[in-house]
Amino acid sequence: MKAKHSFAHIFRAFAAISALTLLISCGGKAAPTGQTYAPGTYTASAKGYHGDVTVAVKVTKNKIASVRVLKHGETPGISDLAISGIPKAIVDSQSLAVDSVSGASFSSKAVIEATTAALKEAGADIEKLMVPGAAAEKEADVELSADVVVIGAGGAGMAAGVSAHQNGATVVILEKMAKVGGNTISAGGAMNAVDEGSETAIKNKDSVALHFKQTYEGGDKKGDEVLVKTLVENAWASVEWLQSMGMKFLPEPFTVTGGLWPRAHKPVDPVGTGFFKTYNAYIEANKGIEVRLNTKAEKLIVENGKVVGVIATGKTGNKITVKANKGVVIASGGFGQNVAMRQEFNKQWPTLDETIKSTNHPGATGDGIMMGREVNAAIVQMENIQLLPLGDPETGSLSGNIETDVEKRIYVNIEGNRFVDEGARRDTMTLALFNQPQKKLWIVVDAHSYPEGTVKNNFNETIDGLVADGRAFKGETVEELAEKIGVPPANLAATVAEFNKHVASKTPDAFGRTLYSVPLDKGPYYAGARVPTVHHTMGGIKIDAETHVIDVNGNVIPGLYAAGEVTGGIHGSNRLGGNALTDITVFGRIAGANAAQGK
Structure with a gap:
């Protein structure tokens, strides 16, 4: 069988992205009636999800000859089809009226806007280019x-x-x-996954039995016990299966939000x-x-x-x-x-x-x-239906989430006060968030999570980039951070101080939190806004x-x-x-x- 749309085609863009240059060039249809350009190559940029997307557009007297994406910071694997497909669609249709790629709308919009700016500089009649090209003919059954x-x-x-x-x-x-x-x-x-008997599992006091217990009881004992048992008993074998095909994981497991134990492999x-x-x-x-x-x-x-x-x-x-x-x-x-x-x-x-x-x-x-x-x-x-308290306020996505692991962050409301055990179940945390003003929280971390501005979160985004894009905020002190995010500085300072007492004593706090590692005491400090978002059905x-x-x-x-x-x-x-x-x-x-x- 020969694939009409091969899976390999999708990831050819992935390799090209590492070089930050991708060329899509083909003959294309004739330009819309009356459309002419000043021949040459024009460069322009537009804001994507993670900074500017820069394109180079080559035109002849009456045709868009090629569109190249020169530089971008979009997420590999998610933005690939927009980065590769949008330029090709523009060249093929000789039109700017092309469809955005579902799931990569920000990246699609950036490529289209940058191309529009370049074509405008080339003397194009943008209004004419906004007319859709010919619809594709219906293929045979x-x-x-x-x-x-x-x-x-x-x-x-x-x-x-x-x-x-x-x-x-x-x-x-x-x-x-x-x-x-x-x-x-x-x-x-x-x-x-639990690699039972390994040094890591022994160190973390983890076992398949504990994974079963937390999964089953964490779902209020409403899951099918046989299915839960199948899940946990085959988990590590599935990691090994992926590894056998070349997939690589970081060496140490961690506690993911709502995971309850350090057994997540990244x-x-x-x-x-x-x-x-x-x-x-x-x-x-x-x-x-x-x-x-x-x-x-x-x-x-x-x-x-x-x-x-x-x-x-x-x-x-x-x-x-x-x-x-x-x-x-x-x-x-x-x-x-x-x-x-x-x-x-x-x-x-x-x-x-x-x-x-x-x-x-x-x-x-x-x-x-x-x-x-x-x-x-x-x-x-x-x-x-599971919700998370960690949605981007604009999109609902998990990108932009500044937490790196559960033990090193706190959640505060818009008044600067903690309101929940940040190591609790996901439903517990989200229901608590629904009861907060504006249904909004701030994640607060410090330099223990981001010792350098180039350190990335779990979504491949650097903290410096998030701050530059206005998706996170930075303060050298807790009070400075509070001013930047608009919460009472005295409240946030008192909240952090109280949290640090429990880090030192390793005792449960008023919310029952027991997961601690280091105090929030090392500047700079960072904060990112989050809202409830539907995550898993x-x-x-x-x-x-x-x-x-x-x-x-x-x-x-x-x-x-x-x-x-x-x-x-x-x-x-x-x-x-x-x-x-x-x-x-x-x-x-x-x-x-x-x-x-x-x-």
Whole structure:
């Protein structure tokens, strides 16, 4: 099978970005009627998500010849398609009226604005260039077949696809978005796993049994015990599986927000890009996996009670039918961006309407759950929707979060007062935040977290860059920091002093906090604003430990498997921080292997 949109194509940009230069040049269509330029190459910049994006635009008398991105600071793996695709779209259409890349809107906007400025300098009639180019012609309908069909090219889907192939299957992976990655590619990267018996686990007094206890009890004992056991007992083997394919992790585990224990393993590569570089390397080295982007799965094909394929729609509206010889895996993610579904099932939060943003990528709209319902799959625990107190006030994303680990930071409200145990469960912290003025907190850290301005947070952003962009604030003293963020200096100083007393004594404070390491006593000090944001939907399709989809009568649906956030019943009412990447890898591997073997 030959992929129309290969997964490798997406990451060619990743390598090019390291050189900070990417060239997209092609013939292009003729310029709009009457459009002329002063021939030459023009350079301009526009503000992206992480600073300026600079482009060079070459024009002839009547054509945009090329658009080059010379320099940018956008996040690799997330912005790649905008950095590569937007310039190509402008050249191909000879128009500035091109679509932004979902999930990379800031980067897309920056490339378009910088190109616009360059073309204006070249004497272009910008108004004419804002007319869309010709629409793409509808492509022919397509019929394909493979042993295993996977719906979704996020972390769970890619794990399932690679695992299925390792178990002898040919694979087609369908992804409705223009890029792979789902929520995983922009995740913080923390993956919980216990290497039981290792020096690290012994030092941290950690065990698989403790991981089970904290996961199960952290979800108020509402998770399926068998699924929780499967998760924790296969966690370290999944880390080793990734390592066997070349993925690298930092040597020491840490405590991620809401993780409750230092067992999160952080990839060397930024955010979630390491997972996809790993899967990409496997796919490039092996034949038999096709990844089709811009392909939206619409319906499961059922014959004689067995799921045997998927009907999908291509980018131009054409029908794509993929028959599965052995099995179909639904790995399409949750519904964090579907406001109607959030509101329909919400029982816990004051509101989950459009005023509450989400960390999720735009494609997290619950499609797989709805497809499962159409074939009588049981849907469980949809009311279990996790929020974080760590959303960017403008976008809801986790980027810009200045905390590096739980032990070294505090949360204060706009009055400069702490209001919660910062080492508590995620739901506990977020509910407390809903009760604060403006539903807003400030994370406060010091030079223990950022000894140099070039030190990066968990999202590959330097603290100097965040301060320069106005997304974080810096003060040489606690009082100076308080002035910059608009909280009473005396309150913040007293708050920090009281916190430091408990760091010294290692005793629980008024909020019950027990996780400490160093005091906040070393300038400069930093603060970043955060708000509640929808992070993870823990309800979905019911599965068993072998990832078979279970119907409303408690029976296995033949030929159908599911993994990742599209499933429900693993995490209960609250997911521990760091368990999501474990979930998608553990159950993605199981789903792929079982689908390949028809088990």
